[in-house]
Amino acid sequence: xVKKTAKKPASPKTPSNAADAARKPRxxxxxxxxxxxxxxxxxxxxxxxxxxxxxxxxxGITAAQVRKDLTNFGQFGRPGVGYDVxxxxxxxxxxxxxxxxxxxxxxxxxNLGRALLGYRGFSQQGFRIAAVFDADARKIGSQAxxxxxxxxxxxxxxxxxxxxxLGVIAVxxxxxxxxxxxxxxxxxxxxxxFAPVSLxxxxxxxxxxxxxxxxxxxxxxxxxxxxRQR
Amino acid sequence: xVKKTAKKPASPKTPSNAADAARKPRxxxxxxxxxxxxxxxxxxxxxxxxxxxxxxxxxGITAAQVRKDLTNFGQFGRPGVGYDVxxxxxxxxxxxxxxxxxxxxxxxxxNLGRALLGYRGFSQQGFRIAAVFDADARKIGSQAxxxxxxxxxxxxxxxxxxxxxLGVIAVxxxxxxxxxxxxxxxxxxxxxxFAPVSLxxxxxxxxxxxxxxxxxxxxxxxxxxxxRQR
DNA sequence: TGGTGTGAATGCCTTCACAGCG
DNA sequence: CGCTGTGAAGGCATTCACACCA
Numbered sequence: 001x002v003k004k005t006a007k008k009p010a011s012p013k014t015p016s017n018a019a020d021a022a023r024k025p026r027x028x029x030x031x032x033x034x035x036x037x038x039x040x041x042x043x044x045x046x047x048x049x050x051x052x053x054x055x056x057x058x059x060g061i062t063a064a065q066v067r068k069d070l071t072n073f074g075q076f077g078r079p080g081v082g083y084d085v086x087x088x089x090x091x092x093x094x095x096x097x098x099x100x101x102x103x104x105x106x107x108x109x110x111n112l113g114r115a116l117l118g119y120r121g122f123s124q125q126g127f128r129i130a131a132v133f134d135a136d137a138r139k140i141g142s143q144a145x146x147x148x149x150x151x152x153x154x155x156x157x158x159x160x161x162x163x164x165x166l167g168v169i170a171v172x173x174x175x176x177x178x179x180x181x182x183x184x185x186x187x188x189x190x191x192x193x194f195a196p197v198s199l200x201x202x203x204x205x206x207x208x209x210x211x212x213x214x215x216x217x218x219x220x221x222x223x224x225x226x227x228r229q230r
Numbered sequence: 231x232v233k234k235t236a237k238k239p240a241s242p243k244t245p246s247n248a249a250d251a252a253r254k255p256r257x258x259x260x261x262x263x264x265x266x267x268x269x270x271x272x273x274x275x276x277x278x279x280x281x282x283x284x285x286x287x288x289x290g291i292t293a294a295q296v297r298k299d300l301t302n303f304g305q306f307g308r309p310g311v312g313y314d315v316x317x318x319x320x321x322x323x324x325x326x327x328x329x330x331x332x333x334x335x336x337x338x339x340x341n342l343g344r345a346l347l348g349y350r351g352f353s354q355q356g357f358r359i360a361a362v363f364d365a366d367a368r369k370i371g372s373q374a375x376x377x378x379x380x381x382x383x384x385x386x387x388x389x390x391x392x393x394x395x396l397g398v399i400a401v402x403x404x405x406x407x408x409x410x411x412x413x414x415x416x417x418x419x420x421x422x423x424f425a426p427v428s429l430x431x432x433x434x435x436x437x438x439x440x441x442x443x444x445x446x447x448x449x450x451x452x453x454x455x456x457x458r459q460r
Numbered sequence: 461t462g463g464t465g466t467g468a469a470t471g472c473c474t475t476c477a478c479a480g481c482g
Numbered sequence: 483c484g485c486t487g488t489g490a491a492g493g494c495a496t497t498c499a500c501a502c503c504a
Contacts, residue, residue, distance in 0.1 A: 023459070027495070029451050033444040037426055051463060059428050063463090064497055071465055079464040079503045096447050097454040104446070111345035118341045121426055121443040127450075166449060190453040192445055196267055196351055198289050206452035208445050213351040214263040215422055215438050216334070217326050219396060220357075221259050222436035223420040224327040229253070257473070281485060293485090294475055301487055309481045309486045 028069050029096070034059050035066070036092045043085050051082030093126070103130040103164045105188065107179050108171035109139055109149060112194060116170060117145040130162040135175070152179070156186040169193045258299050259326070264289050265296070266322045273315050281312035323356070333360040333394045335418065337409050338401035339369055339379060342424060346400060347375040360392040365405070382412055389416040399423045 038058050042050050052066040070076050070083075073095050077083045093099040104122070106113055106129050116122075117129055132149045134140060140151045150158055158164070167183040169176055169191060176195035183191060190206040193199055196214070201207055268288050272280050282296040300306050300313075303325050307313045323329040334352070336343055336359050346352075347359055362379045364370060370381045380388055388394070397413040399406055399421060406425035413421060420436040423429055426444075431437055 023455065025495070030444075030448055033441075033447045034428070036447075037441065037444065038428060041427070053463085062497070064499095065495090067464065068466085068496075075465075077464050080462050081504070082463065095451075097450045098447055102446075102450055111348045115341035115345040116442065119442060121441075122446065125443040125447060127443070127446050165453060166446065168446075189456070190449040192449050197271070198264070198268060204456060206449055206456055208449045208452070210440060210442075210445055211263075211267065211351075212346065212349060212440075213355040213357070214260075214267065215440055216332075216352065216357050216396065216398075217263045217266075217328055217355060218260055219420040219422050219436055219438045220327045220332055221325075222438070223395060225253065226419070226434060226436055255473070283485085292475070294477095295473090297486060298474080298488080305487075307486050310484050311482075312485070 024072055028072055031059075031061065031065075031069055032092055032096060034061075035069070036089065036096070039085055039089050039092070043089065048085055049082045050085055052077070055083070098126040100126070102127050102166055103162045104128065104166045104168060105131050105133060105155070105159060105164045105183070106147075106168045106170065107133045107152070107183070108169065108175075109134040109136070109144055110170065110172075113170040114144065116168060117147065127166070129168075130164055131158045133158075135171075152182055155182055159186040159188065165189045167191050169195055169199075171195060173197050254302055258302055261289075261291065261295070261299055262322055262326060264291075265299070266319065266326070269315055269319050269322070273319065278315055279312045280315055282307070285313070328356040330356070332357050332396055333392045334358065334396045334398055335361050335363060335385070335389060335394045335413070336377075336398045336400065337363045337382070337413070338399065338405075339364040339366070339374055340400065340402075343400040344374065346398060347377065357396075359398075360394055361388045363388075365401075382409070385412055386416040389418065395419045397421050399425055399429075401425060403427050 035055065038055060039050070042055075051063075053063040056063045056066045067077070070088075074091065076088050076091055090099065104127050106116060109117075109132055113132070113134075117132065122129065129145075129147055132144055132147050133152050133155060134149055135152060139149050142149050165188060167188045167190070169179050169183075171179055173195045176193065176197050177199060180191060180193070180199045180201060184202060184205055188205070190208070191199065191201065193207060193209045194212070196211045198209070199207060265285065268285060269280070272285075281293075283293040286293045286296045297307070300318075304321070306318050306321055320329065334357050336346060339347075339362055343362070343364075347362065352359065359375075359377055362374055362377050363382050363385060364379055365382060369379050372379050395418060397418045397420070399409050399413075401409055403425045406423065406427050407429060410421060410423070410429045410431060414432060414435055418435070420438070421429065421431065423437060423439045424442070426441045428439070429437060
């Protein structure tokens with residue numbers, strides 16, 4: 001299987017911390033998620049095998065890119081054939097960490113919060129919203145989408161109870177930083193933030209931000225750029 | 231103001247189409263949106279001026295990066311002082327194209343669609359959801375969030391009526407490609423897609439995709455990577 | 461023949477470092 | 483003196499091209 005052993009280029013520049021054997025570029029990992037999604041579609045359509053050219057084509061990515069990305073994590077393909085779909089899917093899930101189930105805390109039961117709560121895609125990828133938190137006393141104690149709604153006071157306790165490691169912030173901008181601080185205090189390891197603010201978080205807590213207005217801005221810019229070009 | 235005139239490096243590599251004077255790297259533009267958002271916060275907090283170090287710090291970006299990004303589009307700063315907030319904000323809006331108002335068509339009035347419809351951030355940044363479309367006959371003809379709900383049949387007509395250039399897809403995965411095709415047929419120039427599929431679009435139509443499950447996957451990966459590291 | 465894995469080359473983005481200006 | 487604007491250097495990421503394998 002042509003497994004190369006250690007590379008030791010005696011590099012004059014790389015400091016090469018003893019422990020960083022596995023850190024991988026951001027861009028690669030985000031494409032991994034795309035591959036996974038597309039492979040699941042391929043699987044549903046019944047094909048057992050796919051090659052890098054086809055997979056890339058479906059995503060607007062070059063074949064070489066697909067292969068490079070995958071070989072970052074191992075050898076998954078068979079020369080002359082391609083990649084076995086049923087085998088590559090779990091491999092990517094393992095890399096991403098979604099082979100295990102993740103319990104998630106959702107904070108904010110407004111329009112967006114409810115939408116997220118009802119979103120099927122989460123459970124399909126191994127995420128379970130284990131608890132909802134809201135500041136509104138009228139909502140606390142009720143059920144929403146089969147999940148109990150708690151007061152923020154109860155966060156530390158509930159987080160421990162369900163081994164919650166991820167938090168989703170779907171509250172107004174003004175409240176987002178306070179909520180983030182409480183999530184961190186409750187031991188959460190990563191935050192998905194939908195509020196249009198840049199959170200200040202301590203080292204060791206991961207973040208992903210989604211700003212819906214920004215996505216539209218980017219789209220508007222692309223449209224204009226596209227028009228200029230022709 | 232040290233305005234350099236034309237650069238003509240007689241570059242041996244760059245083909246340099248006569249018309250591409252203004253194409254800018256993706257990464258830069260997406261940071262521009264972040265700057266804009268942050269500047270609006272600064273403005274609200276009353277400061278009239280900010281420098282690259284501070285602005286970057288709030289976003290986890292280096293000062294040099296901030297300056298380089300901005301000088302891509304002009305000279306906005308004053309040496310020894312910084313950037314004038316009230317002046318930089320409209321400048322960035324002009325670059326992004328959000329100095330003009332954009333009419334948007336929202337397709338899909340499920341949980342997510344309703345959340346988007348009620349989202350204040352859109353109008354604050356110059357986007358107006360002018361019409362909603364859904365396949366469900368019971369919803370058609372009603373109002374939602376002050377906006378009329380149309381059948382998809384009416385898309386071409388309504389799009390023309392309101393000069394709609396952008397479309398937002400918030401329908402189930404199975405329906406997304408069909409909806410995209412209809413949006414394109416109706417003359418839409420850009421699509422913001424929330425369905426977990428990779429759309430096939432003709433050249434000249436811009437796209438931005440947001441997959442909520444993928445965002446969580448990325449977060450999960452970061453958390454694991456972070457744990458490995460220590 | 462068809463397709464992977466992979467060094468090497470290329471191109472893009474980020475960081476450095478500093479001249480110059482207010 | 484503080485901070486911008488900017489060439490130059492450095493570091494990543496993507497693409498090329500081809501050896502090798504089924």
